Amino acid sequence: MDPAPPHPQALVELRDVTFGYGERAVLSGVSFAVPRGRVTAVMGASGGGKTTVLRLIGGQQRAQQGAVLFDGQDVGRMDEPALYAARRRMGMLFQFGALFTDLSVLDNVAFPLREQTDLSEELIRDIVLMKLDAVGLRGARDLMPAQISGGMARRVALARAIAHDPELVMYDEPFAGLDPISMNTAARLIRQLNDALGITSVVVSHDVAETFAIADQVVILADGGVAASGTPAELRASSNALVRQFIGATQDGPVRFHYPGPTVEEDFDAEVAR
Numbered sequence: 001m002d003p004a005p006p007h008p009q010a011l012v013e014l015r016d017v018t019f020g021y022g023e024r025a026v027l028s029g030v031s032f033a034v035p036r037g038r039v040t041a042v043m044g045a046s047g048g049g050k051t052t053v054l055r056l057i058g059g060q061q062r063a064q065q066g067a068v069l070f071d072g073q074d075v076g077r078m079d080e081p082a083l084y085a086a087r088r089r090m091g092m093l094f095q096f097g098a099l100f101t102d103l104s105v106l107d108n109v110a111f112p113l114r115e116q117t118d119l120s121e122e123l124i125r126d127i128v129l130m131k132l133d134a135v136g137l138r139g140a141r142d143l144m145p146a147q148i149s150g151g152m153a154r155r156v157a158l159a160r161a162i163a164h165d166p167e168l169v170m171y172d173e174p175f176a177g178l179d180p181i182s183m184n185t186a187a188r189l190i191r192q193l194n195d196a197l198g199i200t201s202v203v204v205s206h207d208v209a210e211t212f213a214i215a216d217q218v219v220i221l222a223d224g225g226v227a228a229s230g231t232p233a234e235l236r237a238s239s240n241a242l243v244r245q246f247i248g249a250t251q252d253g254p255v256r257f258h259y260p261g262p263t264v265e266e267d268f269d270a271e272v273a274r
């Protein structure tokens with residue numbers, strides 16, 4: 001049987017994806033589509049496989065079963081040149097996207113362009129200033145990372161992630177460690193850049209308020225699968241216990257708090273028996 005054609009509006013599609021690190025199963029039969037031009041949030045309990053989803057999309061890991069389609073092509077089956085070509089169409093902003101401390105703001109954003117393109121210095125400078133303008137930091141171009149705040153550093157990292165005009169930008173915990181005002185700025189910026197630049201965004205986050213405020217759709221991962229998905233409004237109205245637990249951020253509910261391992265009894269009996 002021929003595989004089903006790619007979802008027409010999806011830039012990324014996970015189809016029945018199963019993945020584990022060695023013995024540790026992380027994702028099992030995960031399917032969802034990331035529509036073009038939209039902000040999709042991937043949420044769920046810690047250790048639920050959110051970052052792993054980003055790695056599968058970026059081809060840093062390959063699905064053991066199922067397919068991860070990027071613009072209709074299975075990332076897991078790409079050879080190296082195809083994978084590099086696909087990655088050039090993606091921007092990634094990983095947790096605390098570190099800046100090079102010995103390079104100015106301008107040189108940080110210019111770095112991937114100097115590494116990956118043959119563009120003239122003049123053109124690179126114009127592109128960098130445009131990207132810095134988009135994140136409100138054109139005036140900070142000559143500052144060093146030590147001279148800017150954490151929130152500004154995150155925006156510089158964002159400018160760097162969009163320097164090469166990616167079609168897809170993936171954010172891993174973009175709000176982690178930010179104060180509420182910077183968090184709000186970062187969230188609005190993700191939305192604005194998505195809409196102004198016509199990109200597609202995937203945001204992995206724990207932060208329900210900020211993420212629900214900017215996402216078009218939210219996918220909640222739990223127990224290796226998609227526990228729920230929908231618009232923020234649909235999820236807020238959901239009577240599903242897991243969704244309610246997640247939105248209310250209560251510890252009691254279907255999502256387990258403990259990283260899987262031996263039971264308390266097993267561990268402590270073992271201690272006593274020694």
Ligand SMILES: Nc1ncnc2c1ncn2[C@@H]1O[C@H](COP(=O)(O)OP(=O)(O)OP(=O)(O)O)[C@@H](O)[C@H]1O
Nearest residue numbers: 021022024026044045046047048049050051052053
């Ligand atoms: N390189 C690796 N080798 C082995 N196990 C890993 C590796 N990376 C992640 N894991 C395990 O896979 C599971 C999923 O990890 P992942 O980072 O995708 O979760 P997450 O949902 O992003 O978690 P968090 O919200 O805490 O960042 C975790 O149990 C983690 O310990």
